[in-house]
Amino acid sequence: xxxxxxxxxxxxxxxxxxxxxxxxxxxxxxxxxxxxxxxxxxxxxxxxxxxxxxxxxxxxxxxxxxxxxxxxxxxxxxxxxxxxxxxxxxxxxxxxxxxxxxxxxxxxxxxxxxxxxxxxxxxxxxxxxxxxxxxxxxxxxxxxxxxxxxxxxxxxxxxxxxxxxxxxxxxxxxxxxxxxxxxxxxxxxxxxxxxxxxxxxxxxxxxxxxxxxxxxxxxxxxxxxxxxxxxxxxxxxxxxxxxxxxxxxxxxxxxxxxxxxxxxxxxx
Numbered sequence: 501x502x503x504x505x506x507x508x509x510x511x512x513x514x515x516x517x518x519x520x521x522x523x524x525x526x527x528x529x530x531x532x533x534x535x536x537x538x539x540x541x542x543x544x545x546x547x548x549x550x551x552x553x554x555x556x557x558x559x560x561x562x563x564x565x566x567x568x569x570x571x572x573x574x575x576x577x578x579x580x581x582x583x584x585x586x587x588x589x590x591x592x593x594x595x596x597x598x599x600x601x602x603x604x605x606x607x608x609x610x611x612x613x614x615x616x617x618x619x620x621x622x623x624x625x626x627x628x629x630x631x632x633x634x635x636x637x638x639x640x641x642x643x644x645x646x647x648x649x650x651x652x653x654x655x656x657x658x659x660x661x662x663x664x665x666x667x668x669x670x671x672x673x674x675x676x677x678x679x680x681x682x683x684x685x686x687x688x689x690x691x692x693x694x695x696x697x698x699x700x701x702x703x704x705x706x707x708x709x710x711x712x713x714x715x716x717x718x719x720x721x722x723x724x725x726x727x728x729x730x731x732x733x734x735x736x737x738x739x740x741x742x743x744x745x746x747x748x749x750x751x752x753x754x755x756x757x758x759x760x761x762x763x764x765x766x767x768x
Contacts, residue, residue, distance in 0.1 A: 521570050527552040527707040531755055531767040538763050553710050563603045574710050577614040580605055624712045649714050671720040673698050690731045697725040701754045722756055
């Protein structure tokens with residue numbers, strides 16, 4: 501009887517844990533982008549886990565791996581970049597541009613780690629940047645309004661360096677980002693603004709919303725116009741206002757399949 505009781509207790513605990521850790525499947529109503537093709541060549545590729553969350557972002561020059569907990573919260577991202585592209589030696593940078601093999605964890609040293617912390621409501625409250633080449637302290641903290649990130653405050657060496665205020669439309673699209681520089685004495689100065697306009701179609705990158713970047717990954721619709729304005733003193737060759745426009749071809753489900761007649765989205 502004692503053995504039977506212990507067996508039943510173990511079974512109850514086991515199945516209770518199994519139930520608590522049951523897989524939560526997301527993005528069941530969003531087509532998952534598998535690759536982006538430009539000029540007939542694959543430029544970006546994406547892999548997903550069983551919960552339909554993006555786990556790998558691949559390209560010729562960088563690779564990212566995302567790790568989630570059992571609540572589907574992003575806990576860590578590992579970044580691998582081909583830093584030789586930024587080399588001052590033209591031969592080195594040219595060789596990087598002409599590389600054939602894509603960056604991956606086996607041929608490139610890890611460049612950076614992003615670590616994520618959440619509050620009891622599941623909201624991201626801190627994002628920490630861990631550079632493997634130095635020990636400088638860098639992190640972001642987040643403020644919310646109507647369950648959306650309204651401000652991102654950026655810290656460098658434990659002091660505020662910048663902050664970004666976000667404004668959304670009634671559909672949840674990010675329509676304006678205002679970036680402020682904060683001086684060592686605490687004085688804020690408007691640095692740049694970015695304003696967005698949208699179509700009324702569906703944004704496939706919503707399947708990336710767990711990456712917690714307001715904008716492309718959270719917008720309901722697709723960006724048609726982006727206006728970037730510089731408010732600080734820049735050199736005479738820098739345009740104060742820079743405008744980028746996007747046009748799309750769509751499938752029957754109202755998702756884009758082609759951007760500016762060049763980049764093609766391929767879905768799983």
